[in-house]
Amino acid sequence: MKKLICAVLCVCFMILSVTAAFAAESNLTVDGTWSIRVPASPTPYERFAANKLQSALSEVFGVSVASSADASAPYIAVGSAGALDVSDIADNGYRIRAVDGCIHINGTGTRGLQVGAYRFLEEFCGRKVYTAQITELPKAQSITVPADTDIRYEPYFEYTETDWRCGSSDIAEFSMANGMFGGMYRSLSAEMGGTIRYIGGFCHTMGSLCETANYKDTHPEYLALHDGERTTDQPCLMNPDVLEIAKKNVLKILREQHDPNASLQIVSVTQNDNYHFCQCEACKAFEAAHGGVQSATMLYFVNQIADVVKEAGYNNVAVDTFAYQYTRQAPTGIVPRDNVIVRLCTIECCFAHALDDPSCSRNTALMQDLRDWSAICDRLYIWDYTTNYAHTCLVFPDFGVIQRNIQVFYEHSVKGIYEEGNYYMASCDAEFGDLRLYMIAKCLQNPYCDLDAEIDGFLAAYYGNGWKHIRKAVDLYTEKAGDKDGHLMIYVGSKQSLQLKERDVSVLDRCWADALREAETDTQKEHIARSELSWRFWKASRKKSEFSLLNPNRYAEKEKLFRDLQAFGVTTLSEGGHNDYLDCICIKYAPADEWNDYEAGERGAETRVFFGRILEALMPILTLGGVYYKLYQRIYQR
Ligand SMILES: [Zn+2]
Ligand SMILES: [Zn+2]
Secondary structure (H helix, E strand, O other): OHHHHHHHHHHHHHHHHHHHHHHHHHOEEEEOOOEEEOOOOOOHHHHHHHHHHHHHHHHHHOOOOEEEOOOOOOEEEEHHHOOOOOOOOOOOOEEEEEEOOEEEEEEOOOOHHHHHHHHHHHHHHOOEEOOOOOEEOOOOOEEEEOOOOEEEEOOOOOEEEEOOOOOOOOOHHHHHHHOOOEOOOOOOOHHHOOOEEEEOOOOOOHHHHHOHHHHOOOOHHHEEEEOOEEEEEEEOOOOHHHHHHHHHHHHHHHHHHOOOOOOOEEEEOOOOOOOOOOOOHHHHHHHHOOOOOOHHHHHHHHHHHHHHHHHOOOOOEEEEEEEOHHHOOOOOOOOOOOOEEEEEEOOOOOOOOOOOOOOOOOOHHHHHHHHHHHHHOOOEEEEEEOOOOOOOOOOOOOOOOHHHHHHHHHHOOEEEEEEEOOOOHHHOOOOOHHHHHHHHHHHHHOOOOOHHHHHHHHHHHHHOOOHHHHHHHHHHHHHOEOOOOOOOOOOOOHHHOEOOOHHHHHHHHHHHHHHHHHOOOHHHHHHHHHHHHHHHHHHHHHOOHHHOOOOOOHHHHHHHHHHHHHHOOOOEOOOOOEOHHHHOOOOOOOOHHHHHHOOOOOHHHHHHHHHHHHHHHHHHHHOHHHHHHHHHHHHHOO
């Protein structure tokens, strides 16, 4: 019996060995002897993809990789130089396949091939573009491509955009590597495949399209009747003359800015940013007949504009409107034309809980609207929010929902997503802007990516050796996100942003200190100090740790935070609050998230300073020279 078992085991071992050897032999080993094979007359897309592969692989192998139309095997064939059929792949998708000892990459649409080349470099060379400044490309003698490689990718969304880092002029490489193709905040060359642009305005265009301001005196009936008065804030959407004016202006925009070669262009016909919709008899009657919601008149209006756009032959143009605030609910008995985009906006939502988390009461209405619009709209887009507009310097702990929410959108047939963030980041870069940009890009590229691994990779590249401490901080922020009920909205003070016990505060202090201690380069240290501003800002708002009432030095700490914010170029603390805090004479005496409220010369500010100075003078006595604070530190910071 023993002999029999031994014999069986031997046979099994031999089979396994042979299989392993066969697999190892058939894997492709790509090195500097390989070439890039290009078509004899390459398109701009093919030339761009080939150049990208050639330069990156030359860098990897440390030799000049050749590129030619008559390259002999082994080679990487680009576009029509290879033999890959991509006719069944959706626009802007690609295929990467190992065939007969060579590699073929091909794509569709205006950018599928180029993005496929980037995917090859990421997948097999480990090339990661984490920010506009940080690209990792490990050097190697050779890289291994499994013999059975056959990667097929189709974009999850036709339109992806965010305003994080919109000020960065060199965001194109990041966008190509991580999949971001909206044209509002980035410019991609024609050979890169271009962008999808909104022409004639990105949002809140209704006033200008309907010229409401021009008809105040001559045709008040063109204006919205709201609370008994005509207002230029919105037009009357059932007035046929208003519709003609808007049609004329949309066609004028298209005559001037239409690009017949673009994959898609969008004209926005969207309500102004207020609630002053028309309540005239005609509007009310139409809405009453279509579900009793204001989106009914909006859709009626936009559909007819979409019709004239189509009749005029603009087949690569879509007309976009909002499902925003008072138009958020879907109507009944009327559906969007196929060239209409509806952008559903999540402005009222909670970002501590995923949109489909049944435990969150704040998101159930939005989920219903998402389902309703998804049922009637073939081109549903999302306008989503990813920062705290009231206090942009505070930590905004939405890290736990970014991926799931994008999955939820995808699972409801959403075709485009705009993740609005901190578009004024150039004057308010104090948090995790680069991390959030990377997370958003990766999830829009593939909502089901291994985001944890992506985050870890980013943190290591961005913050250096001590990155695990930052990861711990991010995870703790995420766990403790929101108000006392655990909800996180986008216009909140420090009290509603995080719920931390004294022990948590100490743990987080240690995370930041440990990360800084283990960082090696000046850039990593700068990244840590910059992101830590948001933590210090939270503590200075909640009177925690070094900003504690027990610390006699808290006034100096507050001044130090103020100086550091300025040194890092932070001149804005909230949306629309440009430079306000620079005038604040209460820096030392008010919590950080109240700085914008105090201006020199105002009575409240003077009073605050007066009582603040008295308290400051008494501090050494009140705290017995800091004895209580030392005690506090002994208890919590061990
Ligand atoms: Zn009306
Ligand atoms: Zn919630």
